[in-house]
Amino acid sequence: MFCLGSMLTVFSACSSRQAISTGQAPKVYFDFLTNFSAAAIDPKPTRPAEEAGVRLFSFVRNHVRRQSFVTIANATARFAIPSIPAGAVLRGYLGMPFNLGDGALAELILEEKETRCLLLSRHMDPAHQRGDRDWIPWVVDLSPYVGKTATIIFSAKGTSGDLTGDWVGWAEPTISW
Numbered sequence: 001m002f003c004l005g006s007m008l009t010v011f012s013a014c015s016s017r018q019a020i021s022t023g024q025a026p027k028v029y030f031d032f033l034t035n036f037s038a039a040a041i042d043p044k045p046t047r048p049a050e051e052a053g054v055r056l057f058s059f060v061r062n063h064v065r066r067q068s069f070v071t072i073a074n075a076t077a078r079f080a081i082p083s084i085p086a087g088a089v090l091r092g093y094l095g096m097p098f099n100l101g102d103g104a105l106a107e108l109i110l111e112e113k114e115t116r117c118l119l120l121s122r123h124m125d126p127a128h129q130r131g132d133r134d135w136i137p138w139v140v141d142l143s144p145y146v147g148k149t150a151t152i153i154f155s156a157k158g159t160s161g162d163l164t165g166d167w168v169g170w171a172e173p174t175i176s177w
């Protein structure tokens with residue numbers, strides 16, 4: 001199935017700076033960390049939360065600590081979003097806590113009925129890429145989905161057989177408007 005409208009992924013801090021410069025703090029519509037317990041985790045956790053494939057995890061990159069949840073080695077977290085409001089923007093920071101292995105692919109997907117859209121795809125390899133040892137801000141425009149009930153899926157994929165350190169951190173993710 002095709003995606004509604006065009007996908008927009010911005011790997012820069014511009015949007016948050018613009019929001020600050022207008023003096024209008026964005027209103028948070030959905031906070032993924034606050035709603036973490038409502039997420040559907042795959043694989044389904046059968047062990048204690050601290051060993052689950054998706055778990056809350058606070059860590060430091062480039063001297064900045066951020067609260068995140070991590071998707072580990074092909075795990076996914078699915079969040080049901082009730083109704084996407086006008087002007088909605090999905091944003092957060094991407095980071096991996098360990099400079100190990102050969103990296104992993106971070107993906108953000110939106111599902112709405114029969115439609116499945118790739119909102120963000122970014123290979124992270126902090127062991128070999130210095131730029132990946134920092135928090136990477138990302139912004140996705142959700143205006144093509146206003147009024148829709150959707151599922152947002154956060155995932156990590158190993159791009160080879162090496163799953164060492166394949167922890168993809170999604171820090172401070174929110175939908176705001």
Ligand SMILES: [Ca+2]
Pocket residue numbers: 101102103104158159160162163164166
């Ligand atoms: Ca890997």
